[in-house]
Amino acid sequence: MAAAFWTRFRDGRGIWPAVPAFVFLTIFFIIPMAVLLSFGFTEIERGRIQDSGFTLRYLTGTLQDDLFWWVWWKSFYIGILSTLLCFLLAYPLAYLYSESGRTMRLLILVLTISPLLTSAIVRTYAWLVLLGGRRGVVNSTLIELGVISRPIRMLNTDFAVIVGMTQVHLPFMVLPLITVLAARDRNMEAASLGMGASRLATFFKIVLPLSTPGIVAGLTIVFALSYTNFIIPQLLGGGGFTTLAVQVYEQIVVVLNWSKGAMLALLLLGSCFVFILLIGLAGNRVMRWSQKEAA
C-alpha cells in the first residue's frame, strides 16, 4: 500500500502533478480570497475587524437595495452587449483567417495578438483621445468631413464603455474561434455543397454549429472579463457611471467600507460563475451530439 503510494508519487501519476500549483494557489489566492469575502459577513470599520461576529446584515441589506439591482443590471447589459459585439466582429475575422494563405494568417495573428502586448489601461486611455470632446479624433474627423456640425457626446456614455471593452477583449474571442475554424474538416463543406446546399446554408448549418466549442470558450472568457472589468467603465464612463465592479473598487478603496465591498465582490463573483455556467450548459445542449450514447 505504502509502496504503491510511493510509486505513484515518484512516477507523477494521479493528482500529484497538480499539487504544486494547488498548494501555491491555496496559500496565495484561495485563502486570501476567502478571508476577503468573509469580510462581507462581519463588521469591519476602517480596516479593523470589530468583535461583532457573524452577520447577514450586508447580504440582506445589499439584496434589498434597489440601487444594487440597478447597478447589477448595468454591469450585466454592458457585459452582454460587448460580448456579443466581440463575437460578431471576431467570427468573420476568424473565418477569414481559416480561409487565408500563410502570409495573411500570420498578419491576422500578429494584429490580433499585438494589442495584448500593451497594457489594457494604456489602450483605454487611447480611447479617451479618440472619443473625447470636440478635439477628439472621431468628432473632429466627422466635423471636418461635414457629417455633423456639432460634436457628439461620446465619452462618458454606455457607448464609450462598450466600444472600449469590445476593443480590449476582442483577441480573447478571436483566438479560440481561430483554433476551431482553422482545424475544421473541409470535407464536411464539400459534402454539403455536393448535396446541393448553398454556400450560405452550408455556413449556417455546418460551419457555425460545428464551431460551438470555440464560440462557448470565447463567450465565456469575454463575458467574464467584461462583466468584472472596473477600469474601462471608470475611465470611459465618467464619474457618474457605475457598475458592480466599479462599486467594489469604490467601497474598498474610496469609502473604506470593506464589509460592503466584500459582499458586492462576492455577489459579482457568484453571479459571474452562474452566467458562465449558463453559457456552458447552453453549449452542452447544442453539443449533445458529441456525447457518446449508450449503445
Next chain:
Amino acid sequence: MIEANGVNKHFGSNHVLRDCTISVDTGEVVTLLGASGCGKTTLLRCIAGFETPDSGSLVLANQDVTRLPPNRRDVGFVFQNYALFPHMTVAENVAYGLKARKTAKETIRAEVDKVLDLVSLTEFARRYPKSLSGGQQQRVALARSLVLHPKVLLMDEAFNALDAKLRGAMQIELRKIVKHVGITAVCVTHDQAEALTISDRIAVMAEGRIQQFAAPDQIYDKPASAFVADFVGAANILPRKSAERFKTAHKSLNGSGALVIRPENFALSPSSQGGGVKGEVVFARLTGPAMEYEIALADGTILRALVDRDRQEPLAVGSTVEITIRNPDACVPLPGTA
C-alpha cells in the same frame, strides 16, 4: 454514362494525370486501382468536379460537364472519412440533401425510411454518427448519397477506415446494394482484393496513366504488363532467361519475352523423373488452405508457388523439387520485355 477523354492534370510541375481515357457504362461498377500517388484520386475528383482537368473532357450522361461545379453534376460522393455531419442524427444526415432541394416533408420522410431500410440502418435513425461503428457510418454515407438518386456514385477509398475483417464483409455488402440500386459507380482503391470484389471492370493506374482497363478476370488472367501482373494478385515474372527453361519443358509455351506465371499454376514434385525444372525449397509457409513456397532455381531466380494442401503433403525446407506448370495456357507472355 461516364466518358473521360484524354484527361490531363498538373499540380505545379507534377504531371498527375496523363491522357486518361475511360468509359463507364450505365449500371457498371468501375474501380480505379493503383498505388498511392498514381493519380486515381485526382481522376475521381475530376469526375466529381472538385478538380478541373487541364485538358481533355468529361461527359456525364451525354452532357459535357468538364467545367461544371460539383453541385451541378448530379453525382454522389462518398468521402474517405465519410464526412458525416456529427451534429445531425443519421436520419438528419440522410435528409440533408433532400432538404437543400426543398423536397416536401412527407417525401423526405418516405425517402429516408426507404434508403435506411436499404442499408439496414432503420433502427439507428435517431442516433448520432459518433455512436455508430465504422461500417455503419459508411452505410450512412452511402445512404446519404443514394437518397438523392444521383446518376453516378463516386467513392474515395471508402473502406480504408474499416478494420480488415469488416472491410471484406462491407465490400460484399456494398456490391450487393449498388447492384440492387443499379447505379453507375466509380470507386478508388489501392487494395487489389477490394477491386476484384466490387468491380465489373478495373482500371489499373500507375504514374498518371491507365495501364489496363478490363474485367477483373481479364486483369488477373491476362495482365497487359508486368506492373499489372504484379499489382493484382501475386505473380512470378520470369525474365526471358529463366522462362527459356520452362519453354523446353512445355512445348506449348511460346513468345519471346518474359513470362507471368501465377503461384498456383506450379506443380512441385519431390521425385526427379518428370523432366521439369529443378529447384530447392528455401521457405515454406502455411496460408490456411494452401502452402506457399519460395523455390530457388539453379540460376538463383526465386519462384513463389502456392499448392493446395489436399493436393500434396507439405514439403520440407531444403528439399529438392521438380517444377512443372499445371496449365501452360494460363501463363502470360509479355512480348518485348527482357
